[in-house]
Amino acid sequence: MPHGPEQEPSTTPAIHPISAARLAEFREQRFGLFIHWGLYALAARHEWVKQRERLTDAQYQPYFDTFDPDLFDPDAWARAAADAGMRYMVLTTKHHDGFCLWDSALSDYTVANTPHGKDLVGPIVEAFRARGLGVGFYHSLIDWHHPHFPIDGLHPAYAEGVSNDDRNIKIYQSYLHGQVEELLTRYGRIDAMWFDFSYSTRVRNGKLTPGGKGAADWRSEELAALVRRLQPDAMINNRLEIPGDFVTPEQFQPPTPPAEVWEACQTLNGSWGYDRDNLDYKPVDLLVRMLVDTVSKNGNLLLNVGPNGRGAFDPRALETLRGIGEWMRPHGRSIYGAGPSTYEAPPDCRYTQRGDRLYVHLFAWPYRHLHLPGLAGKVRYAQLLNDASEIRTLVPDPARDSGHTKLGTLPPGTLTLQLPVQRPDVAVPVIELFL
Numbered sequence: 184m185p186h187g188p189e190q191e192p193s194t195t196p197a198i199h200p201i202s203a204a205r206l207a208e209f210r211e212q213r214f215g216l217f218i219h220w221g222l223y224a225l226a227a228r229h230e231w232v233k234q235r236e237r238l239t240d241a242q243y244q245p246y247f248d249t250f251d252p253d254l255f256d257p258d259a260w261a262r263a264a265a266d267a268g269m270r271y272m273v274l275t276t277k278h279h280d281g282f283c284l285w286d287s288a289l290s291d292y293t294v295a296n297t298p299h300g301k302d303l304v305g306p307i308v309e310a311f312r313a314r315g316l317g318v319g320f321y322h323s324l325i326d327w328h329h330p331h332f333p334i335d336g337l338h339p340a341y342a343e344g345v346s347n348d349d350r351n352i353k354i355y356q357s358y359l360h361g362q363v364e365e366l367l368t369r370y371g372r373i374d375a376m377w378f379d380f381s382y383s384t385r386v387r388n389g390k391l392t393p394g395g396k397g398a399a400d401w402r403s404e405e406l407a408a409l410v411r412r413l414q415p416d417a418m419i420n421n422r423l424e425i426p427g428d429f430v431t432p433e434q435f436q437p438p439t440p441p442a443e444v445w446e447a448c449q450t451l452n453g454s455w456g457y458d459r460d461n462l463d464y465k466p467v468d469l470l471v472r473m474l475v476d477t478v479s480k481n482g483n484l485l486l487n488v489g490p491n492g493r494g495a496f497d498p499r500a501l502e503t504l505r506g507i508g509e510w511m512r513p514h515g516r517s518i519y520g521a522g523p524s525t526y527e528a529p530p531d532c533r534y535t536q537r538g539d540r541l542y543v544h545l546f547a548w549p550y551r552h553l554h555l556p557g558l559a560g561k562v563r564y565a566q567l568l569n570d571a572s573e574i575r576t577l578v579p580d581p582a583r584d585s586g587h588t589k590l591g592t593l594p595p596g597t598l599t600l601q602l603p604v605q606r607p608d609v610a611v612p613v614i615e616l617f618l
Contacts, residue, residue, distance in 0.1 A: 198407050201428045205374075205416045206444065209429075211520045212270035212317060213478055214511075217448060217487035218260070218307075219275050219321075219455040222246035222282045225492040230456030233280050233327060234339045240328065247282065251298035252494025257310035263496060264316060267504040268511025270519070271317030273377050273485060274307055276366055278321075278456075279337075281328030285369070289361050292328050308370045319375030320366055324359065324401050324422075331355040335394030337382065347394075356402050360409060367413040376410050376417050377431070381424035398424035420446075436473060440480040440523075447477045450487045451500055457489040464499055467506030468610040472533075474507075474518065475544045475611060479533040481522045510610040513569045517542035517613050526557055542568070543614040548606040552577075552590065553614075558598035561618055565600060568613040575601045 219230055225246040226232045233243050264272055277283050285304040286295035294303050308318050326332045327339055331354040333347040334340050367373055383397030398404070403423035410417055421427035421442075430441050433448035452464045465473075470486065477484045486507075488500045496504075511518065517535050524536035531547035541562075543555070565574040577590070577599040590599065606612060 198404070198411055199415075201418050202416060205418065206428075208317075209374075209418060209444070209483065210481075210522065213483050213518050213521070214267075214269050214474060215271040215273060215317070215319075215446075215483060215485045216264040216267075216269045217273050217321070217455070217485045219278065219487055219489045220303075221275060221278045221284065221456070222250055222280060223278070224457040224490060225250065227457050227459035227492065229454045229458050229461075230278055230280075230489070232456075234337060237339050239340070243280070247292070247297055249298065250294070250492070252303075252490075252492065255299075255303070255306075255494030257307045258313070260307070260490070260496065261310040261314045261316060263501055263504050264311070265314045267508040268515055268518075269316065269486075271319060271374060272311050273319035273321050273375060274304065275321040275323075276304055277323050277326070277362070279323045279325040279327055279379075281323075281326040281332075283362070285366070287362055287365055289358055289365070290329075304366070305370060312371075317374040318370070318372070319377055319417075320373055321377040321379060322363060322366065323379050324381065324396070325379075326355065326359075329355055329358060331358070333394060333396075335396065336392040337395075341393070352400060356400075359401065360406055363406065363409060364413065367410065367417070373414050373417050375420070376414070377420050378406075378422050380422040383424065436476055437480065437482075440482065443481075445481075446483040446485050447473070448485045448487070449473060451503055455487050455489055457491045457497065459491075464503065467503055467510070470503065470507060471510050471610040472544075472546055475533050475535065478518055478521055478535050479523055479528075479544075506610070514609070514611075514613050516540070517544065517568060517615070526555075529554060529556065539618045541616040541618055543600075543616065545612045545614070548612065549602065551602055551604065553600040553602055554593060555598045555600065556594060557596045558616070559596045560598075562598055562616045564617040566615050567607060568615045569607050569609050574614055577601055 223230045223232050229235065276285060281292055283290055283293040286302050287293050295301060311318055331350045333350045333352055334345050381397040382392050382395045385392040385395050401423060403425045407419055407423060407425065410419055418428040421430045429444040429446055431446050431448055432441055436447060452461045454461050474484045488496055490496055521535040521537040524534040524541055526534055528534040533544045535542045559578050562576060565576055566572060567574060600614065
């Protein structure tokens with residue numbers, strides 16, 4: 184993670200590590216739902232629309248004045264997540280535009296003052312908890328609406344020579360900490376605080392972001408200590424510019440594990456917020472492969488959906504979640520509580536392992552035989568996971584098999600699986616090996 188300039192020694196109490204039990208729960212879950220929702224859903228042009236189009240507060244105001252999600256049904260959201268096989272969710276309580284989905288006592292820029300007129304966070308939390316899903320909060324460290332948030336190179340109002348003489352970041356820091364305290368004391372147990380983001384070292388086109396902000400600007404150590412005090416089991420991500428409990432690569436799949444504990448953050452179509460005209464939806468089989476790839480590297484996958492301005496999931500998002508759920512129902516035991524294996528997977532495959540079960544995820548279906556290095560004599564049974572049908576195992580004998588019409592000599596220790604010619608009709612076939 185990036186590091187800011189050297190700071191004076193902190194007097195903040197040490198932040199205790201997350202408990203082993205909470206970490207184990209996180210790894211058992213493996214698959215979660217990210218929800219990006221706010222005023223930008225009405226613009227339907229990406230959640231950074233205010234910054235990208237340099238909209239003034241006055242130009243952005245119509246979204247606040249008309250925000251009334253009359254189709255909002257949090258139970259439908261939770262049901263879609265649970266049916267997709269997700270085990271937790273993370274909700275954007277406030278994004279960079281500063282709009283709050285709860286009735287904050289510290290601001291008028293909240294859902295309570297829109298036509299909808301009432302808290303949204305509480306009903307969402309209750310709906311997901313009712314289905315046994317964990318609850319996490321995303322909270323933006325940035326705030327383009329607050330009058331004391333200093334204008335910087337990411338701010339919609341930024342221009343060369345802009346003055347911040349009338350802005351006091353200490354006032355904003357108190358606001359930021361106060362809102363986090365509200366969120367962590369109103370809604371029961373919270374499993375994660377997902378802060379976004381620090382950018383004191385952010386470089387674009389070879390230049391640092393003017394006025395970029397980091398740990399000193401957020402009083403990050405104090406903020407993390409506040410989270411630990413109010414919610415000891417809430418995991419904290421790594422975007423406070425101080426070490427967190429997990430790291431959060433987004434919009435790419437790391438070739439190797441980026442940290443001991445990590446969570447890949449991915450979108451359905453490249454946008455976090457509802458983006459009406461973005462049709463670049465990832466197919467179900469690709470998303471399943473991304474989930475498998477993540478778990479094979481000991482990570483979790485947090486997959487985003489951006490509800491629309493009326494409070495509903497887009498039909499394409501629902502169709503995608505249903506497709507993932509169809510795969511997860513028969514294959515979930517290769518994901519939940521599973522992690523990497525010490526065995527080396529063959530090309531076009533990923534291994535996950537849980538106890539004495541090794542799961543072979545086939546990203547490409549071979550013709551008849553799959554050769555697994557180092558597994559000869561170590562597997563007592565093999566089956567397709569989708570229907571529990573037996574897969575026969577072979578250890579070719581070079582004295583009998585000439586290589587003309589039978590398998591030839593393979594490297595010592597190779598176990599060969601004899602596969603059906605027809606690929607199972609699932610997004611990613613999985614073979615379960617009983618070691």
